[in-house]
Amino acid sequence: MAKLWQTTLNKSSKQIEHYTVGKDYLLDQRLVYYDCLASMAHVKMLGKTKILKKTETQKLVMALAEIIKLNRKNQFRIKPSDEDCHTAIENFLTKKLGQAGKKVHTARSRNDQVLVALRLYSLDVLHDFEEETVKLIRVINSQAKKWQKVKMPGYTHTQRAMPTTVGIWFSSYADSLVDDLKILGAVRLVIDQNPLGSVAGLGQSTFRINRNLTTKMLDFSRTQKNPIYCANSRGKFENLILLAGAQIMLDLGKLANDLVWFTTKEFDFFDLPKDFKTGSSVMPQKNNFDVLELIRGNSSLFLGYQFQVQEISKNLFSGYNRDYQLTKAPYFSGVDLLKETLKIVLMIVKELEIKSKNLSGALTPELEATKKAYQLVLEGMPFRDAYRKVKQDYLM
Amino acid sequence: MAKLWQTTLNKSSKQIEHYTVGKDYLLDQRLVYYDCLASMAHVKMLGKTKILKKTETQKLVMALAEIIKLNRKNQFRIKPSDEDCHTAIENFLTKKLGQAGKKVHTARSRNDQVLVALRLYSLDVLHDFEEETVKLIRVINSQAKKWQKVKMPGYTHTQRAMPTTVGIWFSSYADSLVDDLKILGAVRLVIDQNPLGSVAGLGQSTFRINRNLTTKMLDFSRTQKNPIYCANSRGKFENLILLAGAQIMLDLGKLANDLVWFTTKEFDFFDLPKDFKTGSSVMPQKNNFDVLELIRGNSSLFLGYQFQVQEISKNLFSGYNRDYQLTKAPYFSGVDLLKETLKIVLMIVKELEIKSKNLSGALTPELEATKKAYQLVLEGMPFRDAYRKVKQDYLM
């Protein structure tokens, strides 16, 4: 079927088409549902504002519901020739409904559609991030409580410093994730605005559409009024979501890196069940913690996705630019990676085995040096003198 | 004067010292005030909890007030041999007060001091970002109102698309900045917690200090309880501030880039007063808009600072690591750059000259194509058919 803007297409332009369309049609599969939701709201609004007839609206809504159903059963597939989900949906409607189908695009642009579908999808994404993070925080906190009294060396400069507890180590991550949720919440506030009806980012006035109506129907908190800002928020909003996600991912990477070291023979503080470990193709004795290394590495991979979205969007001329299309792949990749990593880390935290004996064995006497100095302070010596006295003892 | 931890220092280690201390002592000058504030709260708390005597507390508070005064007059200079502001301050106190001075470091670590001083400084930074951004939003909105009726071409794909207005273009930036403030607000929520008393990130119990007391005295919203998280939030928090700032900087860079193009001979939509422009060393006729190019380039520079803070901190082992020290320079550079850029952009927006005649001249007839199609829709033709019909007309 024809692309929306298509004129002719000769053989030599196949390569151009491959380069410009790429895998968009595959990526777009996850937006089908959201475009249908938004299209339903759009046609209902067109109905209420008398731009479409009642019967047209009804037919369109039903056909869109059918697409949602097909899509749920994996039976609505976007073809490469469709280019994206929006064309696939309009083509379906036109084929099924004829005249009515050709009216669905009244008073909106494809840019509108992309923006609103991505916006609805993103709100679901933020919800999932939040939900999985809250679950993880709970599991960490329950571990922190369980191990709150078990002492372990605390480190500064990667060197043993003073005693701390396994509970404090655990809950440092819970507290950090709680802070991340605050950023996530602010990003949700920003994302939660309806771009539908902005039409190519430039405003239009031929039709008396009612943007607040679709805002209400789609359960957005407000309408994103400025049409140029609607266009310019592409890239910006995906970047914000990845930035908020990156804070979580950085915490998970740091946790994994701590564990990479705590599970070495040299530290030997923690362990994981056998199923979490892998072997070596040549060294029969090896038990490797690949999953931890991958979480750590994935935090860099994730930051790379954010980098891509940011750098593609940076300093682009106002209004929609095709460059933005390229932000979809890294955005979706980042979303999937964070969701999966959150689940994996939850399993790891749950199953982490604490080797209490090794931990207490590592509490070597020098870790009490500060305490000794403090003791002298309690006996009346100024802290800096007490510090120097204890230091002297250690140098001898 | 001696470093706090110093033992001996021979000649060959001068290079090491230069490498490890670097320009920290210069950077730290801006933290003197904040460390004094925090140290005052700390000694008052030590007084209230009977760890220091009343007279000691009083002497220390007065000496700290003296440092603040000296610092305001640029008379409290950190020497390279002091390494940082914290040592400089303790050295001053010890020299002036003797025994009492040696007690100021009771029940806290230098890490504590760095964290709390940076936190207080950062809250001021966030306040400044907010204030300057709000000012800029107001100026943009007043320009938007002034030029709301003046039409100009709207662009998609950098190609003329449909008519829009200068007002819509202006306010697209105001709306974007308003969203940025939401992220900034969330970052402030995260930053606004008191790390003082966490002692090297590991907890300590010899002294019965009261952390909530310093929290109250320093006007923090809450105490950051977990001592390992206190240590681990170094880098993370500076990164968050730069990330929030980056959203603003990206808006300013985009605005500047729009203007770079709108002020070319080819577009010729806008101009700036003579004082904003520079000449060429060889081409007598040139009027260049260097300031716009620099704002655009500075958005990349700023992202580089954020990159540095993020990448230095990423995947570091729990607890303080000296790597974090390196985040200070890019953090401060970013802060200064954003503050200055906000002020410059405000001047530019205020002084921007709109060439209305050129703008209306650029509203070439093809920009009305969508309107024509919409007209056909109003007359009853389905949109997709109307679109094809108008397209046909343009191809002929």
Add this chain to the structure above:
Amino acid sequence: MAKLWQTTLNKSSKQIEHYTVGKDYLLDQRLVYYDCLASMAHVKMLGKTKILKKTETQKLVMALAEIIKLNRKNQFRIKPSDEDCHTAIENFLTKKLGQAGKKVHTARSRNDQVLVALRLYSLDVLHDFEEETVKLIRVINSQAKKWQKVKMPGYTHTQRAMPTTVGIWFSSYADSLVDDLKILGAVRLVIDQNPLGSVAGLGQSTFRINRNLTTKMLDFSRTQKNPIYCANSRGKFENLILLAGAQIMLDLGKLANDLVWFTTKEFDFFDLPKDFKTGSSVMPQKNNFDVLELIRGNSSLFLGYQFQVQEISKNLFSGYNRDYQLTKAPYFSGVDLLKETLKIVLMIVKELEIKSKNLSGALTPELEATKKAYQLVLEGMPFRDAYRKVKQDYLM
């Protein structure tokens, strides 16, 4: 079939497996050929050094040849349960040859295999980059020659500066690409060393293998001797290739960005045939140059791939770490993107339409200001005075 290191695998660990294996088995498909080549050399060497019997060597070589043939017909597919191409190949050999198959892994590690297969693949990649770049340089130069006399405005600060020619503009890109090839050549020098036989990056001496033999058979220039460096060069080498590629990609992005502007209504210097342009879903008149925008955006995408490889590998502990596995996806994505972009840009350069009339129309008189000043210099006036005089004329 079993993984090489596998012990047991219960249900709860399915998620871990999915996270750790990911899409590696799909990515690895492109390495099948190269692993077979390297395995052939390895078993031949084991034969020559009497570690394998002659018949074993022969059987293994023939079975490997069979895999190559199957793979060429897309009939050798790596299954998710195989994890990677190396296991798939060993499993095939063991199933087919029994005892002999179990011997293929003698005196090498999987790490060896990955390194050598990637190395051979990378040498092909560098060859392709070079070949496509040379082709593009030729086409650009032929365009430069064709248009060498056609004047156009030269720009500084995005403002018209002095006259230049279309030929000079074209060949500036050819010259830049020629320089890029020098970097590419140095990277090839580095990549061209044989890691096979380093065994897990640690050296081994039980078997008297002959690494120089495989070096010769695989046509490497030299053997990479240090086994720890073999392991540590993972990530580093992929990064180098992407860095060299990035220089090319940055040139292509810059060229595309020039064209984005030169094809606007405002400049209107160049055009592209219809098949290179796309329309709008709502604006019937639009002719967009999506392909140019995508090339520009893809340069940022590419840099993101390089960022990922670099940041995953940075500051990792010596020896193989599983994090390196994550560099494969961005490395392969970068390779494919650059190859395709080079071909697309070649088509664009070939088909670019030069609007000579518009170009000469843009040579407005002020572009001759420098020439006027120079004229005065020829007449004896010092340059700076001549400059000031001509400037004065323009200000009036």
Add this chain to the structure above:
Amino acid sequence: MAKLWQTTLNKSSKQIEHYTVGKDYLLDQRLVYYDCLASMAHVKMLGKTKILKKTETQKLVMALAEIIKLNRKNQFRIKPSDEDCHTAIENFLTKKLGQAGKKVHTARSRNDQVLVALRLYSLDVLHDFEEETVKLIRVINSQAKKWQKVKMPGYTHTQRAMPTTVGIWFSSYADSLVDDLKILGAVRLVIDQNPLGSVAGLGQSTFRINRNLTTKMLDFSRTQKNPIYCANSRGKFENLILLAGAQIMLDLGKLANDLVWFTTKEFDFFDLPKDFKTGSSVMPQKNNFDVLELIRGNSSLFLGYQFQVQEISKNLFSGYNRDYQLTKAPYFSGVDLLKETLKIVLMIVKELEIKSKNLSGALTPELEATKKAYQLVLEGMPFRDAYRKVKQDYLM
């Protein structure tokens, strides 16, 4: 004194001036020498081509030599009002020589001057990088030889794997640096071309200058002919130098990170003399290896400088853009950082103390598992069977 292009400057534009000039005048101090060298070559060439009179040339050359002398004694300071070294030099010449001074800028642009001065400076930088790297390689190799027989555990997945030697560990870094030098050499090849005479990147023909003459006098290998490429190579060339430097910096960061872990209590393989270590402000017993952490962190800082140069330059319109000015600060910062780090790492490698007893103590029996399997292979068992048998033993 007046800027070259200056017209008027009122009070309100002071802020603009501060924003646009920034600290350029300070940064430029290191280019004074190189600009004088290039200016000398330029005026000599103008003399030979009869554009300047012989006496003018002589006077100018002598005055430039005087600047070099003053500069060496720190007596040629660029003032903020000069903006950059080029203006400062021209102002000095005009003040001293009158008419002749005003002629120095004949047939060149300031852009020319910046490019050629940076190019000459960069060639010195590359020479320094090379020299310091070669020195470091020698020291590493001599350590590798000294410790070639001392065994230590080799690691994969941060877990003990097989025995290796301290010598192999050392020389892995020497070999990696040797490869880095190859990239550095290619970058030098690219940088080594003379941009002087390209005049604002656009070509000029009024004067019959002889660019090859200055190429020869300044000892460049060739002339960079295309004037637009001269302009476009700004940013690109600085980026290339930082990219080559980054490879070295990444090696140094990795080495430092290895040492951070090898010097922990848990590993305790290596140590450094007291002067390389620092203490804690609160923990009297601490010996921290700050210098190692800083080297590691500085590798990220360095990559940030490269990021800034790359991102500022990316996708800029052809011809000089003021954005490029912003690449100076990160470029110079990166250069200084790498040079200093190379020297520090050399000291560390020289002074590293090897704790042989601890190293051999860490060679726990399971490290011999592969050897055991290999023994079974020598006795006739296929490797995969031998592997499984030894694995079985370890599981019991």
